[in-house]
Amino acid sequence: MTDMPSEQIINASIAVQPPDETALFRVRDLVAGYGSIMIIHNLNIDIHEGEIVCIIGPNGAGKSTVFKAVYGFIAPRSGNVYFGDNDITGMNPGDILRKGITYVPQGRSTFPEMTVEENLKLGMFIVNDRRRIDRAMERVLEMFPRLRERRKQLAGTMSGGEQRMLEIGRALMLDPKILMLDEPSAGLAPLITKQVFNNVQRLNQDYGLTVFMIEQNARQGLAISHRGYVLELGRNRFEGTGEALLNSAQVQRMYLGGAH
Numbered sequence: 001m002t003d004m005p006s007e008q009i010i011n012a013s014i015a016v017q018p019p020d021e022t023a024l025f026r027v028r029d030l031v032a033g034y035g036s037i038m039i040i041h042n043l044n045i046d047i048h049e050g051e052i053v054c055i056i057g058p059n060g061a062g063k064s065t066v067f068k069a070v071y072g073f074i075a076p077r078s079g080n081v082y083f084g085d086n087d088i089t090g091m092n093p094g095d096i097l098r099k100g101i102t103y104v105p106q107g108r109s110t111f112p113e114m115t116v117e118e119n120l121k122l123g124m125f126i127v128n129d130r131r132r133i134d135r136a137m138e139r140v141l142e143m144f145p146r147l148r149e150r151r152k153q154l155a156g157t158m159s160g161g162e163q164r165m166l167e168i169g170r171a172l173m174l175d176p177k178i179l180m181l182d183e184p185s186a187g188l189a190p191l192i193t194k195q196v197f198n199n200v201q202r203l204n205q206d207y208g209l210t211v212f213m214i215e216q217n218a219r220q221g222l223a224i225s226h227r228g229y230v231l232e233l234g235r236n237r238f239e240g241t242g243e244a245l246l247n248s249a250q251v252q253r254m255y256l257g258g259a260h
């Protein structure tokens with residue numbers, strides 16, 4: 001080891017890395033936007049099986065646009081998205097869902113006038129097999145005892161945190177290989193945010209669920225993530241383990257509101 005200053009050593013651990021072709025899910029040189037305005041520029045992201053990977057970055061950095069482009073809500077201008085051996089670039093959301101990737105969008109997406117059970121069943125609208133639906137229901141209620149207790153209750157009468165769990169439960173009905181979460185903590189009180197993150201971590205640890213997450217709440221998001229990507233103006237800025245990003249003076253200064 002040479003006498004490298006410590007700031008530089010830390011910087012190396014959060015430097016943008018060459019893409020890893022062994023990753024399960026790979027975003028390669030993605031360019032996407034709205035109309036003629038490009039928001040995402042040559043973005044690269046890797047997600048390995050069993051990982052929680054978090055994108056952080058300032059408001060308007062293009063985080064949600066990455067999800068929309070990856071999930072086929074908007075067509076990428078160029079670049080590719082690979083899932084295992086498949087090139088899923090530009091596929092429509094229904095086909096991506098069938099491939100085993102589910103998506104919980106930013107903001108509330110429960111149906112308030114429907115029961116917990118009915119909301120969960122909507123997660124299986126592409127499946128007709130009654131017994132398969134029953135098995136999925138049992139599996140998800142097993143994962144979320146709280147939802148089992150409330151299965152006959154109208155979703156709209158539940159707390160914000162419970163509704164977020166319901167949205168995640170609904171996305172797990174299809175037993176996805178990857179769960180995409182756009183700002184699961186948005187609009188939740190700090191204590192409830194902690195519960196939601198604890199649940200995401202529990203699903204990852206106990207069920208091996210692979211999670212691709214966006215978080216505005218960078219500190220807590222990174223704390224449960226194996227790796228994170230810092231996006232700035234639609235470009236890769238920093239990446240590293242959740243711990244390396246949290247410990248980086250630069251990331252703290254720029255994105256975490258200083259050291260804690």
Ligand SMILES: Nc1ncnc2c1ncn2[C@@H]1O[C@H](COP(=O)(O)OP(=O)(O)O)[C@@H](O)[C@H]1O
Pocket residue numbers: 034039057058059060061062063064065066
């Ligand atoms: N449907 C849309 N049409 C045009 N511009 C959009 C649309 N959605 C988002 N944008 C713009 O794209 C940029 C990135 O937005 P977004 O991906 O939502 O950022 P983030 O999720 O990081 O806050 C912003 O400048 C936003 O105004």
Ligand SMILES: [Mg+2]
Pocket residue numbers: 063064065106
């Ligand atoms: Mg967003």
